[in-house]
Amino acid sequence: MNEVLFVILRRLRRPLIVLIIAYAVSVWGLVLIPGVDENGNVVRIGFFHALYFISYTATTIGFGELPHTFSDPQRAWTIVCIYLCVVAWAYALGSIFHLSQDQTLRDAVARRRFALRVAALQEPFVLIVGYGQSGIMLARMLDRMGQRMVIVELRAERAARIEIEEFQYPPLFLAADGRLPDVLVDAGVTHRKCVAMVALSGTDDTNQSVAIGGTVLNPSLRIIARVHTQIAQANLESFRNIELINPFQSFANNINLDMGSPERLRVIEWLSGLPGGVRPEPLNLPKGHWVVFGSGSFAEYFVSALGSAGVTSSLVELDARKQGENAALQYQAGVTREMVAAEVRKAVGIVVCTESDALNLATVTRARSINPEVYVVIRQANVANASLIDASMANLRFVKAEVVSHKARQLLTSPLLIRFLKYLDEDSGDMARRTGELLERHVGEKVPFMWVFDCFASYAGLREALAPEVDPPLTIGDLLINPEHPPDRISAVPLLLLRKKKEIPLPAEDMQLLSGDRILFAGQRGEGELQRRFLLEPSPLAYVRTGVEPPRSWLFRHLLQHRDS
Numbered sequence: 001m002n003e004v005l006f007v008i009l010r011r012l013r014r015p016l017i018v019l020i021i022a023y024a025v026s027v028w029g030l031v032l033i034p035g036v037d038e039n040g041n042v043v044r045i046g047f048f049h050a051l052y053f054i055s056y057t058a059t060t061i062g063f064g065e066l067p068h069t070f071s072d073p074q075r076a077w078t079i080v081c082i083y084l085c086v087v088a089w090a091y092a093l094g095s096i097f098h099l100s101q102d103q104t105l106r107d108a109v110a111r112r113r114f115a116l117r118v119a120a121l122q123e124p125f126v127l128i129v130g131y132g133q134s135g136i137m138l139a140r141m142l143d144r145m146g147q148r149m150v151i152v153e154l155r156a157e158r159a160a161r162i163e164i165e166e167f168q169y170p171p172l173f174l175a176a177d178g179r180l181p182d183v184l185v186d187a188g189v190t191h192r193k194c195v196a197m198v199a200l201s202g203t204d205d206t207n208q209s210v211a212i213g214g215t216v217l218n219p220s221l222r223i224i225a226r227v228h229t230q231i232a233q234a235n236l237e238s239f240r241n242i243e244l245i246n247p248f249q250s251f252a253n254n255i256n257l258d259m260g261s262p263e264r265l266r267v268i269e270w271l272s273g274l275p276g277g278v279r280p281e282p283l284n285l286p287k288g289h290w291v292v293f294g295s296g297s298f299a300e301y302f303v304s305a306l307g308s309a310g311v312t313s314s315l316v317e318l319d320a321r322k323q324g325e326n327a328a329l330q331y332q333a334g335v336t337r338e339m340v341a342a343e344v345r346k347a348v349g350i351v352v353c354t355e356s357d358a359l360n361l362a363t364v365t366r367a368r369s370i371n372p373e374v375y376v377v378i379r380q381a382n383v384a385n386a387s388l389i390d391a392s393m394a395n396l397r398f399v400k401a402e403v404v405s406h407k408a409r410q411l412l413t414s415p416l417l418i419r420f421l422k423y424l425d426e427d428s429g430d431m432a433r434r435t436g437e438l439l440e441r442h443v444g445e446k447v448p449f450m451w452v453f454d455c456f457a458s459y460a461g462l463r464e465a466l467a468p469e470v471d472p473p474l475t476i477g478d479l480l481i482n483p484e485h486p487p488d489r490i491s492a493v494p495l496l497l498l499r500k501k502k503e504i505p506l507p508a509e510d511m512q513l514l515s516g517d518r519i520l521f522a523g524q525r526g527e528g529e530l531q532r533r534f535l536l537e538p539s540p541l542a543y544v545r546t547g548v549e550p551p552r553s554w555l556f557r558h559l560l561q562h563r564d565s
Contacts, residue, residue: 004108011099015092022088026054026081033077037068045074058085107175114174115186118150121172124193125150126412128171129178129210130200131158133383134226136165137405138198143167145413150194152178152187154201179209181217190218198408199225204232211242224411226404228297243411247403248298252305253425255377258283259309264432268424270439271417271495272410273447276525283396286375287311288348291340293318293363298353298379298398314343318354318363341370349375353398357385364392414450416520420496423505434506438493443523448493450520451528453479457515459535466515476519477509483533490530492523 030050034042045053049067056063057078070078099105126142128135131153139162142149149171153159159175176183178201188194199210204227211225223242227233233249236242257265262282269280290306290313292299299315306313344350344367352360352367360378367374378394380386383401410418424432439448455474457466465474476497482488497507498518504511507519521528 002112004105004112007102007105007108008099011102011105012092012095015095019088019092022084023051023054023058026058026085027051029077029081030054030074033071033073035068035071035074043068054081054085057082058089111174111176111186114172117172118186118188118191121148121150121188121191121193123148124195125188125191127152127184127187127189127194127197128200129153129184129187129197130202130207131162131173132200132202133401134404134408135198135200137401138200138408139165139167139171141405141409142412143169143171147412150187152176152183154178179206179213181213184210184213184217189214189221194218194221196222196224196412198412199223200404200408201226204228208232208235211236212239215239215241224408226408230297245404245407245411247400247407248301250403250407251298251398252301254283255285255302256305256309257425258285259287259306259311261432263436264424264427267432267436267439268421270436270447271450271522272406272421274406275447275449277447279445279447285396286348289313289343289346290349290351291316291343291347291367292351292353293367294351294353294379296355299351302351302353314347316340316343318352318359344370344374347371347374349377351377351379353377353379355381357381357388361388361392364394414520416452416496416498416518417450419498419503420505420520423496423503431506435493435495438506439522442489442493443491446524448522449525449528450522451531453519453521453531454535455513455515455517455519461533461535461537462515466513473512475509475513476507476511479513479519479531479534480509483530490523490527492521492527492531494519495522496520 027047027050030045030053031047032044034044037043045067053066058081065074125148127150128139129152131139131151135151135153139149139151146169148169151159151162151171151173153162153173153175154177156175159173162171162173174183174187176186178184178187178199184197189197197210197214199207199214201207201210207225207227211223214221214223219241221241223239224245225236225242226245226247227236228246228248233244233246236244254265254269257268262284266280266282273280287309288311290311292302292306292313293316295317299317303313303315350364350367352363354360354363357380360381364376364378368376375396376392376394377396377398378389378392380389380397380399383399389397424435455462455466457463462474464470465478476494480489480492480494482490494507494509495505496519497504497511498520499514500516513519521531
């Protein structure tokens with residue numbers, strides 16, 4: 001049964017019973033009480049006429065007595081019926097007005113409307129479960145890219161904020177628990193237009209439930225989940241279609257790369273930044289002894305990253321949940337403040353990563369009073385506390401929401417870029433150096449735009465170029481020629497070639513292309529649109545390869561064939 005109808009019937013059950021009883025008693029009394037016709041004969045009213053009379057009398061409309069003038073007993077009974085039915089209707093109407101304010105019914109109606117609107121979507125959309133700091137940033141990024149969204153958030157006050165946010169494409173939203181399978185179904189997890197689901201709730205347990213629930217309901221759907229601990233990461237890694245974002249691990253890996261392979265980190269950050277933005281500069285973290293203030297997963301990941309980079313570190317446990325002296329410093333088995341101060345004096349850098357921005361600021365201030373030259377890395381736990389973190393004047397700031405939202409955007413919009421970044425991250429040769437040189441030479445210093453060129457023979461522009469008998473064969477270099485001004489080159493670099501299950505990073509420009517190939521390009525704004533002209537018709541590609549523009553109309557193609565023959 002429809003949930004809205006069920007709630008209405010459940011809330012109005014007693015008023016409806018009272019109304020039915022009032023009508024039944026009134027009708028039954030009129031049927032039993034005899035009347036007199038114009039000739040003085042005794043007559044009785046039938047059930048149909050009795051119901052008709054009570055129907056307009058109970059609502060105080062009044063059309064007169066029928067089918068004959070009533071006798072005194074009938075009129076006396078009518079007086080009883082009038083008061084009985086009016087009271088019953090007053091009770092029923094009061095219950096209806098009260099029902100209109102019932103939160104359960106309003107939630108059910110909102111849920112039903114939401115489900116119908118999601119079911120009616122005819123364009124691809126992303127389902128976001130969790131509208132906290134990371135969810136807000138990701139929604140704004142996707143909206144600027146023209147991506148439709150459906151958002152589920154447990155807290156009603158957070159979900160209500162979506163209505164007053166300025167979105168170019170307002171998302172559909174629902175205040176409900178995303179861990180419930182029926183909520184995910186209503187939100188479109190099984191919808192044919194749902195391209196991905198992103199789990200960004202506050203806890204790992206919730207994100208695990210949402211991600212696994214989405215996998216069970218739609219095994220073919222891409223799912224991105226945020227995790228913080230190694231246990232949650234291990235639990236979800238066994239699911240093939242679930243991609244994980246661990247912001248603590250990602251930030252710690254960047255620290256490790258900066259200390260060990262700064263060129264590789266520079267290129268990775270260059271490619272993964274916001275398109276059109278300024279190229280990130282190297283962190284230039286100092287090497288030496290570091291002190292980590294904090295507890296939990298972030299502190300553990302950071303200490304591990306420093307150890308992998310060959311840097312010594314000390315962990316000073318700070319628990320933001322404890323207050324006063326109890327929140328102060330516990331170092332390994334427990335040491336004095338003097339020993340902690342000694343660690344800070346000899347340190348080249350400190351990391352302050354508790355879950356309290358006020359405690360982080362206080363710790364940085366105390367450490368700087370001991371060692372003014374120390375390099376400071378600080379965690380900003382809440383986006384709203386940016387002024388507190390600004391006051392610390394830290395050298396490097398970690399904001400979990402920014403890391404998560406940027407990583408999720410990359411996974412959603414540039415899946416091939418993620419594959420290429422894995423090659424960079426695992427490369428022990430000079431791939432990072434070659435990538436940086438190619439970007440500087442052909443793209444410039446801004447963060448490049450990414451696009452994928454699908455080399456399929458089904459496209460009209462590529463059908464002839466990909467034919468087996470074509471000589472010379474189509475190469476990647478042909479796609480880099482400007483179709484408007486050949487032989488000028490477009491400002492782009494091929495980063496990855498995907499051929500069936502084979503991946504070729506930094507493919508050569510003279511590599512022959514086959515039907516089914518997909519090439520990831522990085523370039524300046526608008527170059528992707530120029531390149532896509534090769535897909536529409538064969539003339540641009542034939543022109544850049546031969547220098548001769550072929551005829552486009554049927555008549556001129558026929559004349560050309562007749563001349564050649």
